[in-house]
Amino acid sequence: MKFIQLSETCYYFESAVNIGYIKSGESGMLIDAGLDRQAAKKVISQLEKNELPLTHLFITHAHADHYGGASYIQEQLAVYTFASKEEAAILRNPVLEPLYLFHGALPLPELRNKFLEGPPIAVDEEVTEGTYWFGEQSFECIALPGHSLMQMGVLSDGILYAADSYFGAEQLFKHKIPYIIDAEETLHSLNRLLELNAAGAVPGHGAFEASFKDTVKVNASYHLKVLDSLEKKLTPSGIPFDEVIQSMCEEYDVAAERLSSWLLYRTAITAYLTKLIKEEKVEFIIRDAMLFVRSKN
Template sequence: MKCIKLTEKCFYFQGAVNIGYIMSGNYGMLIDAGLDPQTAKKVCRQLTAQGFPLSHLFITHAHADHYGGAAYIQENHPVHTYASKEEAAILTNPILEPLYLFQGNKPLPELRNKFLEGAPIIIDEVVTEGKHQFGDVLFECMAFPGHSLMQLGVIVDGILFAADAYFGAEQIKKHKIPYIIDAEDTLKSLEKLLTIECLGAVPGHGNYEEAFQETVKLNIEYHHYVLSVLLDILSSSPHTHEQVIQKMCRHFGVNPSSLSSWLLFRTAIMAYATMLIKDQKAEMVIEDAILYLKS
């Protein structure tokens, strides 16, 4: 992973999942920890090689690709770890992620993989939206729910580490149906991003951009497009839960071949459906013990 300097205090390790880093004097804080111990080990080696301190760890949200390397960091460095209360519940009990994806049933062994369930970690301090401090560094947390229950972004020295509040253009093109748990919250978080004044932003997936607002607008447009496709599907006739997922996947050219990927697409699609239901543009009905969605 390449370490890129943004300001005197802010850096980020560019990779499939970006990891932020803030340094001041004897203090250094990583923002997220990557997918697994191997990723975390590479980052820690680079910090050590450059003589950069590691005293704190901030986890933006409890998805395994962002915290899977955190246990390694905690085992090998005396870090003080931050997270929101909601995300901390999963970070300390990681089985909760495959559990909720599997509709509350105890997950099958194939769902207990490193992409859905990282090693449990200790959260030393629960943080909320607002200003906080580590060492002599003042940082601000901003709530960006929608992709997860209470994802927090971090602003330091004019740089916004936005986590998965928005995705880079290439990531949207790649995944077709972005993973979210609440479309309404996702769009509100994106609109909030447009109000933030800063030098630039680092998304969880994608490149640092000074004019990141254009990418945020692209995200907003794309989510509205997904909503319109879903509403169009539902307008023809009532569809079962599985038919909705099938038609959405066919439309966007995705073909989930594993249970894990199918559940992720199912969750995202139902997040869009839930917004349509809240907006009274769609409804759920149960007939003969079958769940249908219709406009």
Template sequence: MSHLQPEMITSRVGYFPGSVNVGVVLGESGAILVDSGLDAQTAKKIKKGLDAMAQPLVAIVQTHAHADHFGGNAYLLGCWPDALVYAPPLEEAIIRCPLLEPIYLGMGAQPLPELRNKFLLAEASRVDRILPTEGKVEIDGVSFTILSLPGHSWQQVGLVCDDICFAADSYFGEETLEKHKLPFLIDAHETILSLVKLVETNYTGYLPGHGPYTTAVEPILTRNIHGHRRLMDMIESILAEERTLEQGLALLCERLQLSLENMTGYVLYRTAFMGYLVGLLREERIRYRFAANQLLWSKIE
């Protein structure tokens, strides 16, 4: 994280920029964070920033339960034990029991040692309040509008305060899209619906979890939608012949010039690939069947 001081957008809304952006909103008695970053190292820098502003931490609002978005909680709550943690349904269970993340990525089996790293297994954090997935919530005298933005994660939410939208990982900045040619998601269909929902909004500014703040969000939202559609078309073409999930993933990685060289990359790409298959199934573009003890996927002609 490059700055200890947040970049303020309005008099009370800003963010700590970094590989994961951490939102900050100034309440009546202290600071409200939107997510907390990857780990204690990030959290220490955030604490220094809050100390420099003379703002105690009063709350952390989680957008979703991926380790890079709540890994700083444990350190920050150790510094400010009275701060409240808010999280959406289902996501809160993973934040409280973070082993669930490598469990689901490992298809439910006991997670291999290679999956017990800080990118997939954060330190556990309590959750004090369950967020509704839509509507409004008041925290420390500040009103937030909650947007349901599933697709990247099950019950991911965005938050709007002072007409600034914290969009979580509903969309990615240009650099992140270039880096992650197969972006992580659990349902491509829901991901696109969430992007379309954001296109129809007209907030003053938008901050994704990964990428720059912008006041003109439509071009990058459109780029995200086109990117997901392109991947769905590519997968559909790969399934012109019946394939197993492993065969389909290997062919897709070949086309995207991706290399599967470690267990972390493999489980993330495999889950994302399955998320695109789920999306294609929901759009009735592919089907599956069992033959010779194999699950086979194919395009619907």
């Protein structure tokens, strides 16, 4: 895990899931905590080696790869933790993630793994969009919903920690069908990123880029492409929702062999469909106790 300095006060740990770090006088804040205690251990020891303080923790959103290491950090150090109110509900009750993925039924044991459910953590302060302080320095919380209910980005010293509002191009293409919960909000958040004044950005997955807005545009057009291919599959007579999932997975060469990955793709495809439904292009119908998707044109 490489520790990279981006400005006088901003750094990040480059990893499969990036972890940000901001120094502010005698204080230091991590942005996200990695998947598990191993990741968190490495972060703590790197900071110690560099004689950098760790007093605060900011969790951008309640996906286990971003907060799974947080409980270990809270056990080891007295950190003051920020998260949005919506994400805090899950951080305090992490079973909610496999629960919502599993249609609200109590999730099977195989879904209660470290990729879908991290250990619960305490959140000291619930944030909304705006300016917050830690140590001697302020930072901006930027609401970037769409990938999760109320994901927050952090902007400080000209560096944006963008969480999973966009992916590095390589990661985006690797995901094939990116995980989102709302396509409209996802596109809206990407537009917000294009308007921001920042010297560069770190996504949750991918490298820091000064020219991050080019990658943001690649993300936006990718989402539009997914929407378009989804819309093209639908017919006025309607097709079973499960067939829509199957057909999208086939087109995007997604294996979705395990229940957990199938549920993640199902959620993302639903999130694209709901945009088409809001635009009144598509509707859900129930026929013989089966869910169908039908185009309205």
